[in-house]
Amino acid sequence: MRTRTKYILFVVILHLTALLLTYFIFRDNKLLFLAAEVLILISVILSWQFFKQLVRPLMMLSQGAEAMKDRDFTVKLVPSGNYEVDQLINIYNQMMDELRTERTRQEQQHLFLEKLIQTSPTGIIILDFDDHIQQVNPKALELLDMEPLEILSTSIHELSHPVLDQVKLLESGKSITYTFNGAITYKLQKSHFIDRGFPRHFIMIEELTAEILAAEKKAYGKVIRMMAHEVNNSIGPVNSILSSALSVEKIWSSKEHEILRQALEVAIGRNQNLNIFMRNFADLVRLPAPQKKSIDIVDLLHGVIQLMDRMAGEKQIIFNNFITSEPFFVMADNQQMEQVMINIVKNSIEAIKSAGEVGLHLDRTSRTLMITDNGKGITPAESEQLFSPFFSTKPDGQGIGLTLVKEILMNHGYTFSLKQSKERVTVFSIYF
Structure with missing residues (x-):
């Protein structure tokens, strides 16, 4: 039962009792009866004044408490005229002002942090208490080459990706460097923060290739x-x-x-x-900066095939060219891009002992060029060092061909990978 109800009930019972007692005691004495009635009336008036000065402010404070419970910090109380109660109301109003200011400050900080995460050049993945991915920023999606629907609300332990596989092995507070596809190097860091008394992990992925x-x-x-x-x-x-x-x-x-x-x-x-x-x-x-202009990759590849045809013929290697004659234009330095294609095709030919195939595939939708060969393949140990300076799998190799390819493609802003797609089939992919 609320305080207001209790008070009204108490006042009604008290004054009804007083009226009955007055009636039975002073009914024979009209003067005393009238005096008693006047006193009861004065008591009713005082009770009403007391109700306005104390109970009503308490009801207002109760409404303020409900507003706090609903996280509505815009509600403020009007002074009641009672000194003691007004002191309490002033404290309440000051507290609401502080809470409103603090909430505004927290919202601003949250918006700033959210914007910082979304625009960060470092990939950030935030997990919930059960290691499900709750938030991922655009840079992380770009580095992992994944879509939000593939990754959000999914346990990190259920996702299959070489970079995330390395993250799963990381302890909180630790970091490692990992080379993906033999070409791109990432710094992976795992840490945690406390949310409502429990730890939540987050992952930072930073590309260190450049x-x-x-x-x-x-x-x-x-x-x-x-x-x-x-x-x-x-x-x-x-x-x-x-x-x-x-x-x-x-x-x-x-x-x-x-x-x-x-x-x-x-x-x-x-x-x-x-x-x-x-x-x-x-x-x-001394490799110069690329002088970019619109070039036809299809025309360039046909020229490289003609150039390398004699070398391939000596080893009974055929070119499977699945690229149509329709032009495919990219912004690149013609001479440098030609050098890239020559190096890649030459490596594919040299990887085949004899009687093999070098395939060329161009996906115009995803703007991806794939050059394949069915040579000796790549071991996991070799894939980590293929683009390292002076490293070569050939006995007489200088180890500068793929290093040159790597630098030219990175200077153009193109991503690439070199990996074994299946047994004895190696794929060099360039993403324009």
């Missing part, structure tokens, strides 16, 4: 410049001396010196090959 490439290029660039300097300083004088010796006809007029002359010629040729070898490395360091 930073690692810049650091690698700075490191091997310095080594290559030092090597080129020393090699050129040695090859020039040595070849000059050898050429001078070969130009003296008196020495070589006798047949007994023929073997020595041939040896000197081989030495000169080897020095020239070494000079070309070092120039190839130097070209990697």
Whole structure:
């Protein structure tokens, strides 16, 4: 029963009782009876005043408490005129002002945090208490190449993705670097925050490919410049001396010196090959920025196939070209993109011992070019290092071909992957 009801009931019972007692006690004395009635009337008036000064403000405070319960912090109470109650009302109004200000501040912080998450260049995945994905920002969707419907409200343990598989192994507060498809390097970090007294995890995915490439290029660039300097300083004088010796006809007029002359010629040729070898490395360091213009990839690929057809024919390798003659235009540096295609097709041919196939597929809808071969395939250990400088799976390889391909494609802003799709079938994909 509410306080108001109790008070009214108490006042009614009290005054009815007083009226009855007055009637039975003073009914024979009209003067005393009238005096008693006046006192009861005064008591009723005082009770009403007391009701207005105390019970009504309490009812107002009760309504304010209901507003707080409903999280409505806009309700404020009007002073009642009672000093003690007005003190309580003032405190209530101040508290509501503070709560309203705090809620506004929290909403602003929440909106700022939400905007920060959505526009962050780092991929962010927020899990709920049961490790279901509650929120994922656009960058994470881009890095994982997934759609929101594929990932939201799904347990992270039920999702199959190489990057997420690495995340599942991470402990909270730990981070690792992971190279995906042998080309893209991610920094994966897992942490948690406290929500309503319980921990919730979140995952941060940051692409480090550009930073690692810049650091690698700075490191091997310095080594290559030092090597080129020393090699050129040695090859020039040595070849000059050898050429001078070969130009003296008196020495070589006798047949007994023929073997020595041939040896000197081989030495000169080897020095020239070494000079070309070092120039190839130097070209990697001096790669210019791409001069982009609209080029037809289909026309470029037909030219590369014609160029590499003889090399493929010697190993009985055929080209399965599934690309129609309809043009497919992209913004790229023609010379650099041609170099990329030559390197990829050449690697595909060299991966096949003999009697194999090199396939070319162009998906115009997803703007994806796929170059496949049925050569020896790629081992998991090799896939992690394929794009590393100086790493090669060929006995006589220099390890700069795929490094050059990687840098050119990244400078163009194109993503790519090199992986084994099934047994002994390797796929190089470029996403324009």
